[in-house]
Amino acid sequence: MTTELILSRxxxxxxxxxxxxxxxxxxxxxxxxxxxxxxxxxxxDLRPGGRFDSTMHVDGAAFPSLGCVLDxxxxxxxxxxxxxxxxxxxVASPGLGFTATIDLSDHDGGxxxxxxxxxxxxxxxxxxxxxxxxxxxxxxxxQLEAYAGTL
Amino acid sequence: MxxxxxxxSAIFQALSDPTRRAMLAQLAMGPVGATELARPTGWAxxxxxxxxxxxxxxxxxxxEKIGRSRxxxxxxxxxxxxxxxxxTQRAIWEAQTDRLQAYVETMMQxxxxxx
Numbered sequence: 001m002t003t004e005l006i007l008s009r010x011x012x013x014x015x016x017x018x019x020x021x022x023x024x025x026x027x028x029x030x031x032x033x034x035x036x037x038x039x040x041x042x043x044x045d046l047r048p049g050g051r052f053d054s055t056m057h058v059d060g061a062a063f064p065s066l067g068c069v070l071d072x073x074x075x076x077x078x079x080x081x082x083x084x085x086x087x088x089x090x091v092a093s094p095g096l097g098f099t100a101t102i103d104l105s106d107h108d109g110g111x112x113x114x115x116x117x118x119x120x121x122x123x124x125x126x127x128x129x130x131x132x133x134x135x136x137x138x139x140x141x142x143q144l145e146a147y148a149g150t151l
Numbered sequence: 152m153x154x155x156x157x158x159x160s161a162i163f164q165a166l167s168d169p170t171r172r173a174m175l176a177q178l179a180m181g182p183v184g185a186t187e188l189a190r191p192t193g194w195a196x197x198x199x200x201x202x203x204x205x206x207x208x209x210x211x212x213x214x215e216k217i218g219r220s221r222x223x224x225x226x227x228x229x230x231x232x233x234x235x236x237x238x239t240q241r242a243i244w245e246a247q248t249d250r251l252q253a254y255v256e257t258m259m260q261x262x263x264x265x266x
Contacts, residue, residue, distance in 0.1 A: 005237065007244050013255040021255050031254035034246060113251075115244055119237075 007115040015075040015104040015111045022078050022102060033057075046072040051086035066091065070099065078102045094120075162229060165209035170194070171202050175225065178212060184220040 011018060021027045025042035033039045033056060041055040041064075052067035068086060071079035079101040082094050097120040105112045165171055174188055189199035203223060206212045213224045 005241055005244065007241070007248060009248055009252075011248075011252050011255060013252075013259055017255050017259060018251070021251055021258070027254070027258070031250040032247070034250065113248065115248070117240065117244060119240065 005115075005117040005119070007113075007117075009113045010107050010110050011113045012110040015106065018104055018111055018113060019075045019078065023072065028054075045069060045086070048072065049087045052080045053085075065095070071101070076104055161209040162211065165205050165211055168202070168205075171206055174199075174202060174206065174223075175211060178223055178225040179227075182222055182224040184217075184222055185214075186220065188223055 021031065023044055023046055025044060028042055029039055037056065037058045039054050039056050041053070043051055043053045045051045046069060048069060048071055050069040050072070052069050054065050056063045056065055065082065066085045067080050067082045068084040068088060069078075069080050071077050079099065081099040082091070083097055083099065084090050099118045101116045103112075103114040103116075105114070166175075170192055173192065177183065177188060177191070185200060185203060186196065188203070189196050192199060200221075203212070203214060203221070206223075207214055210226055210229045213226055215222045215224070
């Protein structure tokens with residue numbers, strides 16, 4: 001079973017705007033989480049090894065999330081993971097356990113938005129931390145609902 | 152969705168052990184008794200029975216006592232649930248990209264000279 005997920009889409013906006021949405025806390029709060037959930041306390045240190053921390057609020061519960069920036073090439077690429085915290089410090093028990101790379105390139109009428117998300121295999125996952133896992137599934141249910149509403 | 156959560160944790164925990172994965176691989180070829188399942192592992196029957204219990208608790212297999220033997224049978228539909236987990240990750244990214252698209256377009260309209 002594959003654990004790599006690839007998503008490609010053309011967005012009607014220049015690369016710089018999309019990069020700003022992904023790397024600026026003031027922008028992220030507006031789209032990162034599906035309503036009524038929200039994200040705050042976002043800290044992004046835009047350099048490889050920089051922290052990518054936030055607090056996710058799901059169903060009234062707050063989940064601190066610590067991550068690490070893997071790559072930050074202005075208007076081109078942003079990559080991060082929850083498998084490490086600042087300065088590439090490995091975490092003992094990650095929530096989801098993934099790396100994500102967002103690549104931006106010019107495309108007719110906008111930007112080609114290309115996401116590669118790599119996950120641990122279920123075999124490697126061991127027992128998920130109750131918090132991390134239930135959080136993930138809580139978000140999922142709501143997002144699926146929102147997503148279904150757009151179809 | 153939330154109702155699958157304990158089941159998925161149990162599945163991932165069950166799959167984290169190489170002996171149990173080997174047992175599942177053997178069961179994929181057809182139902183066998185616990186003693187037969189124990190043979191290639193070289194482990195004592197009680198140890199193997201414990202692994203069987205973990206697999207059964209995760210709904211990865213069914214067992215049935217037939218005479219003095221415990222027959223084990225794969226439940227493939229459970230592994231399909233883990234494949235559904237990846238589909239869920241995709242749905243998260245798709246939905247998030249929808250929100251990013253909507254937001255960035257609004258941002259461009261509000262402040263087209265800012266970027």
